[in-house]
């Protein structure tokens with residue numbers, strides 16, 4: 624495959640060391656066999672990217688970014704159903720379909736899932752990215768690619784809501800109103816959850832949470848702490864979804880649950896929480912994780928984004944950012960100065 628319309632190299636933001644990213648020219652990753660080359664138009668910055676790039680969990684030499692949308696630039700031989708120019712986002716590779724988890728409809732727990740550390744991953748903070756064709760999801764007509772790049776984090780939010788088993792009319796607590804927390808708020812409200820309270824220390828983030836559908840915002844310290852393990856707070860929640868990754872938020876969230884309530888851990892952080900096992904035991908609480916997506920997560924996310932039911936303008940930071948803005952944006956996200964999803968356009972400013 625050598626297409627004269629394609630460049631030989633591409634610009635990419637390459638991780639070097641904690642807080643160090645170099646903009647490099649890399650050879651174009653040409654698609655082979657069942658692979659496709661995508662020209663990236665927008666790639667969102669994920670909390671995971673902050674852990675990789677700022678906290679140093681990344682592997683030097685890698686390109687981050689897994690929340691991207693773009694157009695197909697080239698396809699390997701033997702691929703049917705796709706043509707250059709098609710608008711796509713990339714999801715996970717098809718799982719084995721045969722193991723117990725896959726048969727149970729939970730492909731994210733597949734025995735053959737790739738290493739969760741993302742060994743060998745090359746992402747969308749580059750002008751082009753190469754993916755396996757089983758990862759491709761078509762962007763619905765009428766949905767712009769900047770909004771479509773929310774599909775991956777929205778699929779994460781939808782999975783958290785699935786794991787919470789929240790039902791219409793219930794009360795939910797969301798801890799942390801960063802980009803993921805905001806998407807969880809919007810997804811809960813779209814699912815008919817009557818009351819969504821957001822616990823978040825920063826005022827700007829609490830206000831943004833109200834914009835995307837939260838019914839109330841509060842400071843984490845304002846949440847009552849029940850004195851004894853069998854005590855329930857005066858206004859308990861059926862469901863709490865922890866998006867901040869902070870130990871104290873995880874611990875506080877558990878104390879806010881009604882009897883039989885569910886705490887879902889989605890935010891990642893370094894310090895492990897300490898949970899009162901008597902509280903879990905006496906009130907039959909469920910503490911669970913949400914990792915990645917439902918089996919149909921990307922399809923549902925794209926459909927929801929295309930439906931116009933979500934307040935997408937408030938879920939994405941305004942303005943254009945290129946690869947050189949990546950690191951400053953990460954610092955501003957980590958400091959809580961930016962609230963919603965930051966979209967990087969790797970082609971800026973070299974259009």
Ligand SMILES: [Zn+2]
Nearest residue numbers: 669690775776
């Ligand atoms: Zn993500």
Ligand SMILES: [Zn+2]
Nearest residue numbers: 719722725733
């Ligand atoms: Zn499997």
